[in-house]
Amino acid sequence: MEKGSLVVEEVTIDAKTELISKLAFSKEGDHWESTPNQEGDVVVAVDCTQDEAILAAGKSRELINHIQQLRKSAGLDLTDIVEVFFQEEGITYTESAVALNVSLFENKFRGSVPLPKNLAPEWSVVIRSDSVEVGGSKVDVFICRPAVSARDGLDELTASFLSTVDPSQVQEGQVLSCVIDGKDHSLEEGKDFWVSASKKAAALKSVSWM
Secondary structure: OOOOEEEEOOEEEEOOOOOOOOOOOOOOOOOEEEEEOOOOOOEEEEEOOOOHHHHHHHHHHHHHHHHHHHHHHOOOOOOOOOEEEEEEOOOOHHHHHHHOOHHHHHHHOOOOOOEEHHHOOOOOOEEEEEEEEEOOEEEEEEEEOOOOEEOOOOOHHHHHHHOOOOHHHOOOOOEEEEEEOOEEEEEEEOOOEEOOHHHHHHHHOOOOOO
């Protein structure tokens, strides 16, 4: 073959004009997929192993689909902003999926990221909710009206005032003033409250993946 020919039973075969070489892929395991081109001189092999990142991306797309369905059933427009929370029992499959795809949710929902339900402000108003399956696990999903989130430990009356604030009317770092029981209060965005649960979670690292 090194000389460009092959002798079989005293018959010389020209390797360039009389031999056709076709490639094949010898796979090990069912996670491989391969296909040759028509001439057989090229074989493409793909490792179809589903690692954690691939599985998390799939679960994230499932969650996005459920959120979109809830938005649709609530009659919301594409421009309507909501906050999304979820609650799951036992192993936190959904939270793990969201943690690995934060930028995907931020791009899809204009900076908002689904958060565990315990991070929702107590005055959060649920627009629509449903119990769905994400990756085969049961998850309760809630879409809520945007609301500011107060810092932990804020007194009840001051927190009650913040519950009336429209987050769309608050600028970053803005200071709100109010009078409660004859006493002046100044509340700074980014310190005493945040315009969303996502902003608060990111600022205080309420979840390690924000």
